[in-house]
Amino acid sequence: MVKMLVPYPENCTGCRFCEMACTIYHDGKINHADARLQVHRRGVKVDFPSVCTHCVSCGEDCCVLHCPVEAIKKKDGMVYVDQEECTACGECVEVCPFGVMRMEEKAFNCDLCGGSPTCVKFCPMKAIVYEEPKPEQYEKVKKLLAVEE
Numbered sequence: 001m002v003k004m005l006v007p008y009p010e011n012c013t014g015c016r017f018c019e020m021a022c023t024i025y026h027d028g029k030i031n032h033a034d035a036r037l038q039v040h041r042r043g044v045k046v047d048f049p050s051v052c053t054h055c056v057s058c059g060e061d062c063c064v065l066h067c068p069v070e071a072i073k074k075k076d077g078m079v080y081v082d083q084e085e086c087t088a089c090g091e092c093v094e095v096c097p098f099g100v101m102r103m104e105e106k107a108f109n110c111d112l113c114g115g116s117p118t119c120v121k122f123c124p125m126k127a128i129v130y131e132e133p134k135p136e137q138y139e140k141v142k143k144l145l146a147v148e149e
């Protein structure tokens, strides 16, 4: 069974431990802007005060289809950027419905920390779970993001 990060925004408190854990694991320092998932803080008087999103290989293939040089590929259900082929045009960053494609010299996204997701280990609320993909949870996040816009 393929496992993926599944967001449970109803559990999230907006603490951003997940973002911190992600960049400490990858870069050795805290840098929220470069985290491969994103916490959307929406205030305290709403049902979902914050939302975590991740590259969930969303099934829509937005980035895969829009990349003009076909540098974004899929393997075992995961989306990844071929660093040799990426031209850093930014198209994938624009089209990602979860806002989690990142750009430095080249585009990059969640790599599941090689199969042992650090954010899952550090989330104190079980707001991110590594399990069988749950389309209804991804839809929930997309709706919350649409309200935010």
Ligand code: SF4
Pocket: 005, 021, 022, 023, 025, 035, 036, 037, 054, 109, 110, 111, 112, 113, 116, 117, 118, 119, 120
């Ligand atoms: S699985 Fe790893 S790379 Fe992906 S968002 Fe979580 S900490 Fe970041």
Ligand code: SF4
Pocket: 011, 012, 013, 014, 015, 016, 017, 018, 019, 039, 050, 052, 122, 123, 124, 125, 126, 127, 128
């Ligand atoms: S660590 Fe968990 S509770 Fe905290 S912001 Fe991330 S998903 Fe939400």
